[in-house]
Amino acid sequence: MIFQCKNCGGNVIYSPEKKGMYCPFCDSEKSEQRKDTEGDIHICPNCSGEVPVEEYTSATQCPYCDNYIIFNERVEGAFAPDYMIPFQYSKDMVKKLMREKFKRCTFAPTDFLSEVQLNTMEGDYVPFWLHDYDVNYTYRGEGRKVRVWTTGETQYTETSVFDIYRDVNVSFEKVPADASMKMPDEIMDLMEPYRYEQLEPFKPEYMSGFLAERYNYAAEEMQVRSRQKMEEDTVNLVKQSITGYGTISDREKSLKVNSLKANYGLLPVWKYDYQYKNKDYPFYINGQTAKIVGKVPVSAGKVWAYGATLWGVLTGILLFAYYAFMML
Amino acid sequence: MxxxxxxxxxxxxxxxxxxxxxxxxxxxxxxxxxxxxxxxxEPSVRGNQSASAERVYDHADVLTEQEEEKLRQLIKEAEEKIRCDIVLVTINKQVGSSDYEWEKNMRNLADDFYDQNNYGYDKLHGDGVLLLDNWYEGQGGGWLSTCGRVYEQFSNGDIDDVLQAVYYEVEENPYKAYCAYIEAVSYKMNGEIPFPGIFLLIPVIVMFVFVAVKMKSPVGKDTVAVNEYVAGGRPEFRAQSDQLVNKFVTRRHIPKPSSSGGGGGRGGSHMSSGGVRHGGGGMRR
CATH class of the missing domain: 1.20.5 (Single alpha-helices involved in coiled-coils or other helix-helix interfaces)
Incomplete structure (x- = not known):
């Protein structure tokens, strides 16, 4: 499907600034008209150009007419997301934030924050499995408290041994694990947390103007990752309730999952693929919270130039000041 | 690019x-x-007219009359050049055999001599230097008292250099040793501004710190709280107990530590009894 403008026929997209549909061609708001298409998904329904579509792509942009196309069969039926968080940050907002965050990175390549480069950023709706867990966790351990005091010339050491027991029920809601091969797991973990208050039922309108994938993995396959997060959190929560001991040694731990539910959601991520000297420096920006993850490349030439200049200028200033002062 | x-x-x-x-x-x-x-x-004129005209006091009598005269001439030339008073005093006097006493007495003698004779080129108790050389058997050695600009400019190393130049052959040929004293002082005070080596080091350090700081780029951190996905933010505790099961006490005998004393140090600059700030240092033979 594509969303066309009733007024001018242009491609209507979702605007995070306006929090609604917007036609960038004639400035109309809420003028969208959904146009469903059938047949070969490799043919652009607007211009009939050939569109490269990968196995999991559910929304893309036509390379010829720049229209955003959403593939019905990949967002419906078994692939219909339960929830999604629409993009809260537009490309312009993210560009501004990127410039602010990295303006102190003097050694970054000159075009790292240039308009041309930043415009290559693309917004992706990443498929996530959001698992709900009801678990029971029991823990038994031995804790020791040591008290030392001195009377006269004798030092006393008193050791108290405690039996620690905890039995907790925890219900987890929507522990996320991304179901996209393209997106590196450790980066997607750093994209967290998403604020679920803004979770909404799926609406294809939100996808217009962005790229998207359907889930690459089934819910069961991704359960391992969310379960690991859930278990870590459970253990840490119980650990937080055990305080005041000098040393603790674990005796028994047992975790039981009582119920489990998988939800399918699309979460927004801006991706900036920057290349420098044939090396990739990918940046990922949470499309809801604007948390930025990525490593800034360093230009060796700049390090030398700035370092040497600072050294030279500083030496000059000190020597001129010193000799001027001494000769006064 | x-x-x-x-x-x-x-x-x-x-x-x-x-x-x-x-x-x-x-x-x-x-x-x-x-x-x-x-x-x-332009070379400035002498500012202090109250100073004693004499510069060489050979109380220990280690120099001949001609040598003294030649030294006076040398001092006169050097003083015009460096605009500092240069005084030489030899004594043959007991000042104490312990290092502490020797240094204290030599220092006071030198400083007081300088003050009492109203030395100082630019003003009373101004720029100048005085070498007090003691020839007393077993307590021999020189003390260099600095004042005014010489005090400001001379580091401990400079004082040692001058004393070293004297020490080199003072026993064999006192006249040559005292010539060396005048030479060393006039060389060091020759209006030449010492090169500040530290000013080459500071920028290097600053540069390295700058590069190190700038190399660090902000990275995304894990900001997920442990209870991020927990409904209600906290788990439900069905049972929670911390039960004392055992308690034991061990004893250990510790002898009281004996106290020990510390060492002392000597400062560089000091006030003479006349209230004039002097610097200085000594070297025993």
Whole structure:
């Protein structure tokens, strides 16, 4: 499907600034008209150009007419997301934030924050499995408290041994694990947390103007990752309730999952693929919270130039000041 | 890299160091102006007329009359050049055999001699230096008392250098040793501004710190709270107990530590009994 403008026929997209549909061609708001298409998904329904579509792509942009196309069969039926968080940050907002965050990175390549480069950023709706867990966790351990005091010339050491027991029920809601091969797991973990208050039922309108994938993995396959997060959190929560001991040694731990539910959601991520000297420096920006993850490349030439200049200028200033002062 | 990016890089670079370049330029002008006026400065006239005219006191009698006269001549020439009083005093006097006493007494004798004779080139108790050389058997050695500009300019190393120059052959040929004293002092005070080696080191350190700090780029951190996905934010505790099961006490005998004393130190600058700030140092034979 594509969303066309009733007024001018242009491609209507979702605007995070306006929090609604917007036609960038004639400035109309809420003028969208959904146009469903059938047949070969490799043919652009607007211009009939050939569109490269990968196995999991559910929304893309036509390379010829720049229209955003959403593939019905990949967002419906078994692939219909339960929830999604629409993009809260537009490309312009993210560009501004990127410039602010990295303006102190003097050694970054000159075009790292240039308009041309930043415009290559693309917004992706990443498929996530959001698992709900009801678990029971029991823990038994031995804790020791040591008290030392001195009377006269004798030092006393008193050791108290405690039996620690905890039995907790925890219900987890929507522990996320991304179901996209393209997106590196450790980066997607750093994209967290998403604020679920803004979770909404799926609406294809939100996808217009962005790229998207359907889930690459089934819910069961991704359960391992969310379960690991859930278990870590459970253990840490119980650990937080055990305080005041000098040393603790674990005796028994047992975790039981009582119920489990998988939800399918699309979460927004801006991706900036920057290349420098044939090396990739990918940046990922949470499309809801604007948390930025990525490593800034360093230009060796700049390090030398700035370092040497600072050294030279500083030496000059000190020597001129010193000799001027001494000769006064 | 395209021309445009290169131009932008140069622009950024100039903008980044703008203030530094301006400061450097201002200091360069300041340096040039002071340098010219420094070179054109006329030799100043003696400011202190109350000082004793005598510069060489050979109380230990280790010099001949001719030698003393030659030393006076040398001192007169050197004083005009460096604009500091140069005084030489030899004694043959018991000042104490312990290092502490020797140093204290030599220092006081030297400082007081300088003060009482109203030395100082620019003003009373101003710029000058005095070498007190003791020839007493077993308590021999020199003490150098510095004052005014000499005090400000002489480091401990400079004082040692002068004393070393004297010490070198004072026993064999006192006259030559005292010539060396005059030479060493006039060489060190010759208006030559010592080169500040530390000023080469500081920028290197600053540069390394700058590069190290700038190399660090902000990275995304794990900001997920443990209870991020927990309904209600906290788990439900069905049972929670911390039960004391055992308690035991061990004893250990610790002997009281015996106290130990610390060492002392000596300072560089000091006030003489006359209230004049002197620097100095000594070298025993």
């Amino acid at each position: 395209s021309k445009e990016i290169q131009r932008e890089a140069v622009k950024q670079f100039l903008r980044y160091f703008r203030i530094w370049f301006i400061i450097l330029g201002i200091l360069f002008v300041l340096w040039a102006v002071t340098g010219i006026s420094y070179l054109m400065k």
